Structure formats: C-alpha cells, structure tokens
Amino acid sequence: MFLSVATVLRESARKYPDRVAVVDSDTRLTYRELWARALRCAGALRASGVRPGDRVAVLLPNSADFLYAYYGALAAGATVVPVHGLLVADEVAYVLRHSGSVALISGGPLWPVAEDGARTAGVRAVRGVPTDGDPLPAPEPAAPDDTAVILYTSGTTGRPKGALLTHLNIVMNASVIAHDLVGLDIDDVVLGCLPLFHSYGQTCAMNATLRAGATLVLMPRFSGAGALELLAAEGVSVFMGVPTMYHALVEAAAKDGTTHRLTLRAAVSGGAALPVAVLERFEETFATQVLEGYGLTETSPVATFNQPELGRRPGTVGHPVWGVEIGVADAAVEDAVLLLPDGEVGEVVVRGHNIFAGYLDDPEATAAALVDGWFRTGDLGVRDEDGFLSIVDRKKDLVIRGGFNIYPREVEEVLVRHPAISEVAVIGVPDEARGEEVCAVVVLRADAGAVTEEDVIAWSRDRLGRHKYPRIVRFTETLPLGPTGKVLKRALTAASS
Known part of the structure; x- marks a missing residue:
C-alpha cells in the first residue's frame, strides 16, 4: 500500500x-x-x-x-x-x-x-x-x-x-480536520496566519485546506489589524488561530469597526487554552462560533475537538477525533498507564492513527512518551460524564502552594474577566514559607486607568479560593510569546526567580 x-x-x-x-x-x-x-x-x-x-x-x-x-x-x-x-x-x-x-x-x-x-x-x-x-x-x-x-x-x-x-x-489528520471537524469544501477560504513550520499551521491550515480543495490565504506575519483586513478583502470563511490571535482580532475590530464585511462561518482555536471570556467576545464581535480543539506535535497534531455534531461546550476541548482514543491516567505513575474514572484529574493520554513514530535517535525519550500503547502528553485534564475533555494545565506549570495544587489556567480564567485586564499569565514563584506563591503577570487594557497590585489582589480575593488568589501581581506591556502565539511561561518564571 x-x-x-x-x-x-x-x-x-x-x-x-x-x-x-x-x-x-x-x-x-x-x-x-x-x-x-x-x-x-x-x-x-x-x-x-x-x-x-x-x-x-x-x-x-x-x-x-x-x-x-x-x-x-x-x-x-x-x-x-x-x-x-x-x-x-x-x-x-x-x-x-x-x-x-x-x-x-x-x-x-x-x-x-x-x-x-x-x-x-x-x-x-x-x-x-x-x-x-x-x-x-x-x-x-x-x-x-x-x-x-x-x-x-x-x-x-x-x-x-x-x-x-x-x-x-499527516494524511489522516488532514482528512479528519477537513471533512469531519470543520467541514471544509471547495468554496471555503482559510486564513493561513499560523507558522507553516509548526504542526498546527502545517497540517490544520495548509494540508487540510488543500485536502479539501479550498483556498489558503497566506499571511507572513500576524497582526490583528492586518488579519482583519485580509479576512474582509479575501472573503475568509474559516479562521484558525491561537488565543493571542483571537485577542488581537477582537481588539483590532473594536478600533476598526468593519466586522460587518466579514464572512466567517467558523473559527478554530488551538495551541493553548482559550479563555472563555475571549471566546465570548470573539463570537459576539464576529457573529460566528469558535471551535476549540487540543493536540500536540506528537499527535499530528489534532487529538480532540469541539465537534458540532457531538455538541459544543466552551471551556472544553471537546471529544476525541475520529479514530483516536483519549484517556486520563494517574500522573504519578510514569512507567504504566493507569486510567482514572471520569471526573478525576490526571495526565491526558492518547492513542490512535495520529500518534507519532517516536523521537529521532532518542529511544529513552520515546520510551518515556509511549507507554502501554498510549502517548503521555504531559498535560493535566479531566473528562466529564458526557465525554468532554477539559485541559487543566501542563504538569510542569502546576503551582503547589502550601501543599495545595493550583492550576494556573483556573486562576487566569477568573482574572481575565477583570474589567481592566487585557491579558494575564499565572505562574508560581519560589516562596520560603509555602514553597511557591501564585503570581499573576498582567497586561492592562489601554483604557484601564490607574490600577494597582492591591486592586487586582482585592478583586481576585472575592472570586477565588483563599489558596488560589494571587498574592503577587506584576504589570507588563506585553507577554513573551513563542512563534505560534503561545505565552512562554518559562520566560516569565525565569524573570521572576
């Protein structure tokens, strides 16, 4: 064959x-x-x-x-x-x-x-x-x-x-994306603003679009204003991006006011967790639905997706795609995959046609990643009784404060709803008394006015558990981003240590 x-x-x-x-x-x-x-x-x-x-x-x-x-x-x-x-x-x-x-x-x-x-x-x-x-x-x-x-x-x-x-x-992932998830056809126009050297841009945007016979509009360097212009000029019907791109588009639309000229029928988000508040603002601004998915380079990349036929649940990454199985395993056991019942937090594991063949010339890393026929993602997640998967956080991003596990994404979801906050990343910083302390790195909205660390702490104290709310708030003009727009938390952690 x-x-x-x-x-x-x-x-x-x-x-x-x-x-x-x-x-x-x-x-x-x-x-x-x-x-x-x-x-x-x-x-x-x-x-x-x-x-x-x-x-x-x-x-x-x-x-x-x-x-x-x-x-x-x-x-x-x-x-x-x-x-x-x-x-x-x-x-x-x-x-x-x-x-x-x-x-x-x-x-x-x-x-x-x-x-x-x-x-x-x-x-x-x-x-x-x-x-x-x-x-x-x-x-x-x-x-x-x-x-x-x-x-x-x-x-x-x-x-x-x-x-x-x-x-x-790659062929299976492109086919599943094109036909089962987004329903691309020859009349669709997809904006290719994701880096093509990355699996998300390469397979989801490029290969899936060409698999369907649709049109790919390339964008060498992303900006909210530039993307908004291309969406309108080329009649883009499907947008694929990462959370920071969604945020940039919403901000650009607020200044531009031309969204009535857009023809978006669907938007796909991946690469990192999309805050529900940003999803809601995007859907309201562009009058379309955002379909959030999940995957990694090693899963080719898509593993799960909010599939309209199975129901959509904002804040989750949906169900496994066709031909792929998802499990949640005991994260403390590394040499075996011990699956947990629904409702319990553990490490997300994946198996199916999308699992890579291993790491080049690195049998040790391959053996650690591929266990009992499953790929260990390094992400913590939980599956509900309806089969929807939610990504809680990366194992390595977990903050342990005084013995309590704190998931940064949960704190970020609350803080991003603060009326003065545009973007936020939550990290753990060393603390002699509690091991780690919760630190929020915040980008304020342009019209925020005077906002202090005490203001943010007081606001979050009323909305988060006593062990969760940040005791440290640092303000910055921008968050450090990787090539796909993912926040580089390791850079924030290094700067704070």
Missing part, C-alpha cells in the same frame, strides 16, 4: 485544477500551477542528488515558496524537516546535524541565518526553491508508516527533539 502526503496536493490538482489553491499577497496560484511547481522542485532536487529517504530541511516564511519546497521534497521521496523561523544560526545547525539533512532550502529574510547555520553544519544551502531541470513525472511512492516530516519540539527540557510523523499520521 502506498500513501504520500504529496498526494494531498496531487489529488486536489486532479479534481480542481483551475480553482485557486493559494493566495500569497498579489500572487494567486491554481491547484494545477501549484502542483506543477512542486513537481519542478522535485525534479530539481532529484537532479541535484537528493534520493528517496533523504532529509531536506526547509527554512522559509509563510509564502508560496514554502508549499513548493514542502510538496516538492515529499514528491521526490524525501523527508521534510521544517526549521523554526526564529532560530539563530547555531540552533539551525543543530537541527540540520541532528536530522541528518542533506540540503537546506531557504530564502528571503531568513537566508542569512540559514546560510550561516548550513555552513556550520556542513550542509548544502539552496537559496530559493530549486526549479532547474525537468519536472518529476509523478511523486515517489511512500508507505503509510514511512516518515514524512520531522518536526522539532520547542525544547523546554533541553535540546529540541525531532518528532517523527508518518505519511499516515
């Missing part, structure tokens, strides 16, 4: 050759044109010596070039290694060496870092997507369990790990 991620594009090019596949600024490419360029890239890679099974790294911004290189390398039978767009040269070199990449395709503003990193690693750097030579007549066949993509994790516990995603992982 053969199955390749490249066929996602090939099949849509066969079915919908003249429909617009991708919009990149002033460039509009049909499926026929996009597939032809991918095959030219594949032919050029083959001519340069790339063989099936080789690894080709890609360091490109959100542009049509990323799609040419991604599908071109896959069509040539290579494994794609997307490189994080915010890495410095030494970090790029590490990814190239660790992955065993034979070439790095880059260009634009990322070229200087790519060139330096490739030189350090002794890897050939290619400036611009190669198109020399004859196009490959057909994509190289691949087995479902062959590695299609190696995605490097954020490396919160040391060097980044290379997660091995198979062709089956």
Whole structure:
C-alpha cells in the first residue's frame, strides 16, 4: 500500500485544477500551477542528488515558496524537516546535524541565518526553491508508516527533539480536520496566519485546506489589524488561530469597526487554552462560533475537538477525533498507564492513527512518551460524564502552594474577566514559607486607568479560593510569546526567580 502526503496536493490538482489553491499577497496560484511547481522542485532536487529517504530541511516564511519546497521534497521521496523561523544560526545547525539533512532550502529574510547555520553544519544551502531541470513525472511512492516530516519540539527540557510523523499520521489528520471537524469544501477560504513550520499551521491550515480543495490565504506575519483586513478583502470563511490571535482580532475590530464585511462561518482555536471570556467576545464581535480543539506535535497534531455534531461546550476541548482514543491516567505513575474514572484529574493520554513514530535517535525519550500503547502528553485534564475533555494545565506549570495544587489556567480564567485586564499569565514563584506563591503577570487594557497590585489582589480575593488568589501581581506591556502565539511561561518564571 502506498500513501504520500504529496498526494494531498496531487489529488486536489486532479479534481480542481483551475480553482485557486493559494493566495500569497498579489500572487494567486491554481491547484494545477501549484502542483506543477512542486513537481519542478522535485525534479530539481532529484537532479541535484537528493534520493528517496533523504532529509531536506526547509527554512522559509509563510509564502508560496514554502508549499513548493514542502510538496516538492515529499514528491521526490524525501523527508521534510521544517526549521523554526526564529532560530539563530547555531540552533539551525543543530537541527540540520541532528536530522541528518542533506540540503537546506531557504530564502528571503531568513537566508542569512540559514546560510550561516548550513555552513556550520556542513550542509548544502539552496537559496530559493530549486526549479532547474525537468519536472518529476509523478511523486515517489511512500508507505503509510514511512516518515514524512520531522518536526522539532520547542525544547523546554533541553535540546529540541525531532518528532517523527508518518505519511499516515499527516494524511489522516488532514482528512479528519477537513471533512469531519470543520467541514471544509471547495468554496471555503482559510486564513493561513499560523507558522507553516509548526504542526498546527502545517497540517490544520495548509494540508487540510488543500485536502479539501479550498483556498489558503497566506499571511507572513500576524497582526490583528492586518488579519482583519485580509479576512474582509479575501472573503475568509474559516479562521484558525491561537488565543493571542483571537485577542488581537477582537481588539483590532473594536478600533476598526468593519466586522460587518466579514464572512466567517467558523473559527478554530488551538495551541493553548482559550479563555472563555475571549471566546465570548470573539463570537459576539464576529457573529460566528469558535471551535476549540487540543493536540500536540506528537499527535499530528489534532487529538480532540469541539465537534458540532457531538455538541459544543466552551471551556472544553471537546471529544476525541475520529479514530483516536483519549484517556486520563494517574500522573504519578510514569512507567504504566493507569486510567482514572471520569471526573478525576490526571495526565491526558492518547492513542490512535495520529500518534507519532517516536523521537529521532532518542529511544529513552520515546520510551518515556509511549507507554502501554498510549502517548503521555504531559498535560493535566479531566473528562466529564458526557465525554468532554477539559485541559487543566501542563504538569510542569502546576503551582503547589502550601501543599495545595493550583492550576494556573483556573486562576487566569477568573482574572481575565477583570474589567481592566487585557491579558494575564499565572505562574508560581519560589516562596520560603509555602514553597511557591501564585503570581499573576498582567497586561492592562489601554483604557484601564490607574490600577494597582492591591486592586487586582482585592478583586481576585472575592472570586477565588483563599489558596488560589494571587498574592503577587506584576504589570507588563506585553507577554513573551513563542512563534505560534503561545505565552512562554518559562520566560516569565525565569524573570521572576
């Protein structure tokens, strides 16, 4: 049996050759044109010596070039290694060496870092997507369990790990997202503002959109005002983003007042917990529904989703997607998966077609993550009697104050409803008496006026248990964000220690 991620594009090019596949600024490419360029890239890679099974790294911004290189390398039978767009040269070199990449395709503003990193690693750097030579007549066949993509994790516990995603992982996830979850069709227009080097942007936005024959509108760098303009100008019907993007869009809409021109029918949130207050403001502002899901790089990425057919429950991440099973296990037992009954908090575990094949050259980390046939996510969650999963927090973000477990997300959900607070992140800081103390790092609204630490503490004291409310409040202009808009709590914790 053969199955390749490249066929996602090939099949849509066969079915919908003249429909617009991708919009990149002033460039509009049909499926026929996009597939032809991918095959030219594949032919050029083959001519340069790339063989099936080789690894080709890609360091490109959100542009049509990323799609040419991604599908071109896959069509040539290579494994794609997307490189994080915010890495410095030494970090790029590490990814190239660790992955065993034979070439790095880059260009634009990322070229200087790519060139330096490739030189350090002794890897050939290619400036611009190669198109020399004859196009490959057909994509190289691949087995479902062959590695299609190696995605490097954020490396919160040391060097980044290379997660091995198979062709089956990605094709199944893209298909489930396109057809079962969002119900994409050829008339949909999806905004591609998530980084394509990340699993959320790559599979949910790019692969799922092309799997459905819909149109992907690329946005190289996200801003609330810029996204609002694109939503209106391109008639975007489906928005996919992370919580900080939802917040930015609501704020931009409040200043712009043009939401009446939008045609959004659905919005998808993932990457981090979306505060219910932000969800409610977005739905009210844009007159659409937000569907929140959950997943990780290692789950390809989607594991659960608020599926309209099964009911939607804001504040939860819904039910498992088709072909995937979710459990909640005893987080204290690491060498076995001991499932807990509904209603109890534990570590979320996942199994199904979406589970990665392991970490590249890291059997110890793979063995710790894949236990008894389940993938241990490192996230704490609880499932209710109706099967809805709620993510409580990351295990590592748990605050233990005087022996009490405090989940930062629960505190954040309350604080974000304060009329003067725009954004908030809750962390634990060392405390001699209680081990850790609850600290709220707050971004105030522009019109907040004078708000003090004592004001926020007093307000939260009336709304949270005595062990939960923050005793420390720190104000900041912005929260540190990762490439997908996720708040970097480790940076806040380091700054507070």
